[in-house]
Amino acid sequence: MQHIDMNETVISIRDLYKSFGEKHVLEGINLDLHKGENVAVLGRSGTGKSVLIKIIIGLLKPDAGTVKVLGEEVSQLDDVALRALRLKVGFSFQSSALYDSMTVGENLAFPLKRNNREFTPEQIRKTIDIVLDAIGLPETINQLPAELSGGQKKRIGIGRTLILRPEIMLYDEPTAGLDPITSMELNRLINAVKERFNTSSIIITHDLTCAKSVGDKIAVMDDGKFISQGTFDEVFTGNEELIKSFYDYNFIQ
Numbered sequence: 157m158q159h160i161d162m163n164e165t166v167i168s169i170r171d172l173y174k175s176f177g178e179k180h181v182l183e184g185i186n187l188d189l190h191k192g193e194n195v196a197v198l199g200r201s202g203t204g205k206s207v208l209i210k211i212i213i214g215l216l217k218p219d220a221g222t223v224k225v226l227g228e229e230v231s232q233l234d235d236v237a238l239r240a241l242r243l244k245v246g247f248s249f250q251s252s253a254l255y256d257s258m259t260v261g262e263n264l265a266f267p268l269k270r271n272n273r274e275f276t277p278e279q280i281r282k283t284i285d286i287v288l289d290a291i292g293l294p295e296t297i298n299q300l301p302a303e304l305s306g307g308q309k310k311r312i313g314i315g316r317t318l319i320l321r322p323e324i325m326l327y328d329e330p331t332a333g334l335d336p337i338t339s340m341e342l343n344r345l346i347n348a349v350k351e352r353f354n355t356s357s358i359i360i361t362h363d364l365t366c367a368k369s370v371g372d373k374i375a376v377m378d379d380g381k382f383i384s385q386g387t388f389d390e391v392f393t394g395n396e397e398l399i400k401s402f403y404d405y406n407f408i409q
């Protein structure tokens with residue numbers, strides 16, 4: 157098991173606020189992601205989870221508060237520094253965002269060719285093989301995305317993010333639209349990625365099973381704030397109505 161280093165914080169968010177006009181989306185977010193830790197951010201639709209991720213990777217600027225990623229204050233970085241930081245932070249999109257006209261191998265090679273031009277074809281091939289092995293899909297290398305199942309596409313999407321060997325992974329709804337068995341496989345993959353690539357991750361989800369399976373810590377978001385943070389058992393022994401209804405909803409559906 158990968159060790160969680162509580163002395164090393166890879167993402168540190170303090171008193172974060174973000175509004176769009178009259179709409180207050182984030183209202184005082186505080187969160188620490190430690191090295192080797194997986195934090196599942198659980199929340200209903202529209203609570204601001206995507207806005208939070210966009211601020212972490214510098215796509216949106218906060219109105220107030222600080223976000224430090226790998227020691228750097230994101231809102232202070234210029235474009236060059238931001239691009240360099242983004243190479244260390246892998247963002248796995250909800251839609252796997254694969255190029256339909258490229259094979260799996262070409263999709264995986266793409267970020268490497270764009271960002272590490274000094275890679276030889278042999279190094280690229282080797283890196284692709286390592287990632288395909290890690291995501292359990294070596295046989296798909298010459299297939300097109302249209303020939304893959306939804307679960308396979310998600311795995312390749314995660315693989316394409318891993319190819320640049322990020323230190324931090326951000327997963328946006330990794331199990332959305334998948335059946336329970338495929339979802340469980342994805343959860344196992346997220347845990348395997350952490351072990352094999354020594355990543356620290358934030359996993360955004362409204363799937364309680366996913367949060368429980370992958371989250372060393374769960375942070376429950378409501379109305380722009382975290383109303384509870386802790387291990388799954390700590391969070392779900394609380395008495396707050398929203399947390400209880402989340403739990404009930406997930407287990408009776």
Ligand SMILES: Nc1ncnc2c1ncn2[C@@H]1O[C@H](COP(=O)(O)OP(=O)(O)OP(=O)(O)O)[C@@H](O)[C@H]1O
Pocket residue numbers: 176179181199200201202203204205206207208
């Ligand atoms: N660029 C923007 N301009 C105006 N409003 C925005 C913008 N981006 C997000 N919002 C609003 O912020 C709120 C939170 O959106 P966000 O996408 O972060 O929710 P979410 O928690 O990720 O939801 P879901 O689970 O459905 O993806 C929504 O009300 C949305 O309309």
